[in-house]
Amino acid sequence: MQLSWLNLAIFLAGLKGRAFDRLPGWAVAVGFGALGLTVLLTLFELFYRLMDGPFPTIPPDVQPVYVHRRKLYPWMVATALLELLLLVFRPRIPASWVDNWEIAELIVPLGSCVIFWFLYYNARRFDYGQTVLPTNAWLHWVYTSGELEHFTGLDPKAPQETWMGPGGLLYVGDFAPWGLTLYQLVKAEANLAAPPKVIFTFEKTSFASKSQPGGAKSLEIMRVAIPQGRTDDLAVIQTKLRALCPKVDIRLAPE
Numbered sequence: 001m002q003l004s005w006l007n008l009a010i011f012l013a014g015l016k017g018r019a020f021d022r023l024p025g026w027a028v029a030v031g032f033g034a035l036g037l038t039v040l041l042t043l044f045e046l047f048y049r050l051m052d053g054p055f056p057t058i059p060p061d062v063q064p065v066y067v068h069r070r071k072l073y074p075w076m077v078a079t080a081l082l083e084l085l086l087l088v089f090r091p092r093i094p095a096s097w098v099d100n101w102e103i104a105e106l107i108v109p110l111g112s113c114v115i116f117w118f119l120y121y122n123a124r125r126f127d128y129g130q131t132v133l134p135t136n137a138w139l140h141w142v143y144t145s146g147e148l149e150h151f152t153g154l155d156p157k158a159p160q161e162t163w164m165g166p167g168g169l170l171y172v173g174d175f176a177p178w179g180l181t182l183y184q185l186v187k188a189e190a191n192l193a194a195p196p197k198v199i200f201t202f203e204k205t206s207f208a209s210k211s212q213p214g215g216a217k218s219l220e221i222m223r224v225a226i227p228q229g230r231t232d233d234l235a236v237i238q239t240k241l242r243a244l245c246p247k248v249d250i251r252l253a254p255e
Contacts, residue, residue: 037110041117048121051181055124056132056167064131067175068123072116079112122182129167130175137165138240141227148172150195151225162224164237166244169200171224176202178245185245186219190234190252196226198234198252 058064086105141162158173168177178185187201200222235253242250
């Protein structure tokens with residue numbers, strides 16, 4: 001590997017006196033930017049895969065879902081159109097704008113690649129987890145008419161059911177993994193007062209900033225309805241989650 005990088009460096013250095021000198025400055029910047037971006041995103045991918053483990057293996061007879069990735073596609077198309085507009089309108093701009101315009105032409109694709117990699121990695125994790133969860137679940141709750149009438153924010157078109165397993169929780173079409181680097185369970189407690197429910201609290205990490213170099217953190221709460229006659233399942237869920245997430249505060253059943 002070290003020899004390969006050395007050979008690449010020697011090759012690029014040899015081009016300096018020939019091809020590179022004949023290229024416009026923006027083309028050289030784009031080339032090195034693309035090369036550097038590829039290396040950077042590869043390192044990101046390796047780091048997060050090391051932290052989160054391999055992606056779940058989807059059985060060949062299971063159709064993968066694209067629920068979370070599909071939400072990103074319109075934004076990707078819009079970004080590509082923005083870059084296209086920057087290129088199309090460059091000949092029409094005043095000469096005093098050219099330098100800043102070229103910077104924008106570089107920032108839009110390079111910046112969007114980093115942002116979309118971050119978002120797409122998470123979306124892939126969520127879609128893969130949601131796909132395989134029913135194939136390896138601890139339990140499956142199906143709700144009868146009226147059991148969800150006191151719960152708001154649910155998708156009426158999604159299956160009225162809950163799946164829980166090693167990969168996470170799927171509640172009426174809304175998926176949450178238990179323990180990813182950027183999204184993880186921090187608390188779980190049962191509330192048996194009508195309507196009975198399990199309250200799961202997840203911590204979500206988004207982009208880092210100067211004030212929050214480790215990433216901005218926020219909490220997301222899922223209130224999962226307990227079907228009639230299924231409160232005995234809470235002890236099973238508690239045992240499974242405590243084994244899977246030993247540092248998480250989990251209180252679902254009497255000790």
